[in-house]
Amino acid sequence: MSLLNSLFWALSFAPFNVFKGGNAACTENPDQQALLERASRAEPAALGEVYDQYADRIYAYVYRRVGQAEVAEDLTGQVFMRMLEAIRTGQGWRTSFSGWLYRIAHNLVIDYYRRRGRVTLVDIDEAAPIRATHGDPVRSTESLLNREQLRAALFQLTEEQAQVITLRFMDERSIAEVADLMDKTEGAIKALQYRAVLALRRVMQS
């Protein structure tokens, strides 16, 4: 009977791309789930609310990877347009919405870098404030160059490694949160984090 029950559920949800997947844990709280359900039905108010919840975070995530405000703004807009497109075509999120959204952002950033082909240094005027250099302009410039190199190095990691580094050390998310976003266990994230830092170290040295 339990088999029939499972089959019944699987069949009933299969064609509708309901974000609560069969065995996937739905990580959002009930209010959030309700909001996302309304958003998935293209309810403008819900979409606006979702946008407001995530826009700044996605912007920050993208900015930290690309280092240019204008590009980050553009890509942020594209992330949410893709969200609408996914809703339109019924190919939206199935498990964690935020993880799904970050994945879109991540993929757009990767695409952007691939297209750019090479690293171009960001205009000093546009760069974010630099910490810990205490007004020394030479050090500031060096630091800026290092930051750009570091950003470029991130793109030589695997997708998951880059994602875990960004979420963990730039977005300052806890291991539990990253695990949630990436749909992995905390143990897996710890291991991934270790491999990612190791790989980044190697890339920077080379």
Place this chain on the structure above:
Amino acid sequence: MTTRSDDILTGLLAECSDSILAGATVKACLDRHPQHAAALEPLLTTLVDVHELRAVPVRSSATAARTREQFMAAAMHLAEERRTLPATWWERLAAWWAGIVALFVPRAGSRTLGMPIGLLAAMLVVILAGVLATGGVTASAKSLPGDLLYPIKTSSERVRLFIARDPMVRSGLEQEFAARRRHEAQAVAEQGRRIDSLSLDGTLETINDNHWTVSGLDLALDPAVQIIGAPVVGARVRCVLRAPGDGSLILIYAAVEDPAGNGASAPAATATSTPTRPAATATATATPTATVTESAVSAAAAPDLPAQRWREPEGWEPAVPTATATRTRVPTATRTPGPTATLTAPPTATLAPTRTDMPAPRVEPLRYRIEGWVESIEGDQWIINGTVVNVNSATKLIDDPDRGCKVSALVVKKTDDSYTALQIKTLARPEATPEPVEFTDFLQERGSEWWTIGGTRIRVSGATIEGDPQIGDLVSVKGERHQSEIWALSITAIQLTEVQFEGIISAVSGSSLVVGGQTVLIDSQTQIIGTPEVGRVAQVAAFQMPDGRLIGKVIMVLDPTSTPTVTATQPPTPTETSTLEPTPTLTSEPTSTPTLEPTPTLTPEPTSTPTLEPTSTPEPTSTLEATASPSPVSGLRCAKIDA
């Protein structure tokens, strides 16, 4: 494979990273684990370096508000689509289905099904049938040309392009959408659909007699295919295809970008020679067709000439030995046997320049076709569309070509750059001066012989095409009316300046909008996102015609809740809109949530998600209010961008 040491460091890094993110120093962490300090130190330093990257400059509130407004406009548009498109039927089915499921499936905590097993089995059969039936629904998400939903797909692409400002982001999107077009073309062919016009951008991978491969797609060449530029393997090529429905794809038009990436190499002859047709009116400038080489010619061989595919004229008998005697270029070993092989039989010692870095393109004797009107005949020299062509005793004259006739001449180019005709065939006799036709409109469809421009079918054979117009481009047509047909003499793509601006809609009519005091014309190509109403803010991307008129490309009507202060700050437009002043309508409504109005469409859905109904009631959200902060949308913000 992880070692014990890796396992230890994994744990330590997790612990130390937590403390460093909480404010601890690297040294403090190393002091806690002195036995692993050497291994940990470089990892933690790297971590700290990355941590330094977290600073994000303050996001421009104006830019952020604009991005949000665009999103909300697109969201409203999506909601509107949901209301009006047939996609809703499956949603209703989904709702019905979910209702059925709710009836028979136990709620959380229940361990049994409240339904006899026989009935449940019957229901499963019904549901299974439903799954199969709605398989097509998910397929609609991947709509193809010819599908009802296909325009929605392409319109969403246009919106994404509309909002992309960064050139790199924009070009990325263009590439992404080009890839979609390739997949669509493939799917159209595989499904045996019949589509008259498909676009395809890709890389020319192989060139054979009657087939090209472009980005993995095998394209059969239409006998009347138009090829602009010199096709060489590896070049980027923009194609228009036809799918006849038999699984094949037919290439009817291709614009090959030159290897330097300077866009389609415009046919030099077409661009420069525009002789006036004898007996034509002042406005009707008869122009030669692009000169056409017999086949693919390497760019190195003839950089100054268009290399278009030669269509063998009827009755053609190649037998002019003088032509090859002077040739300096000969076929390479890759030459595929063709009907003109006899022409190129005697090779000389001069070898064609061949590329070594890519498969050698077909290099063939340079023969050209000049199609147009015979302007004069003086002795052995004919002027055909401004080109002097030498005629000798070997020239084959078919159907008595004479001055004033429209002819197709097959010529060879000699080393002194003169042309000798191998054959001249009459295509049309002189006739009474036809009525000149001249107009400007959008190109809607392009075939090999006929194009549709502004709803009118235009014969383009023999016309000069300038500027490589694509579907959707504005073109200027000069031509003649021949009984019920219009024959183009020249078609020129009009390069328009694209302007973008934002302002308040002060007037709405079926054919135009007044936005920020500027009249924007609407035509069938204009994409309007949202519902234009007087008083609402719209962002406009428009083409500026040479005469200053604006033709809307994309008009995005912003969500009124995103910019509620607009009506307060915007002075009434001092024109005809005094009675249409937006303020009364907006301020008379509750200021918080006019955007929630569309949600009643959700209520027809039955029992599926009863929680939706209560949540759809208007409720002001703090986030909306936050973004409603003073919007600088006061009147017109106009930015001119490159077309």
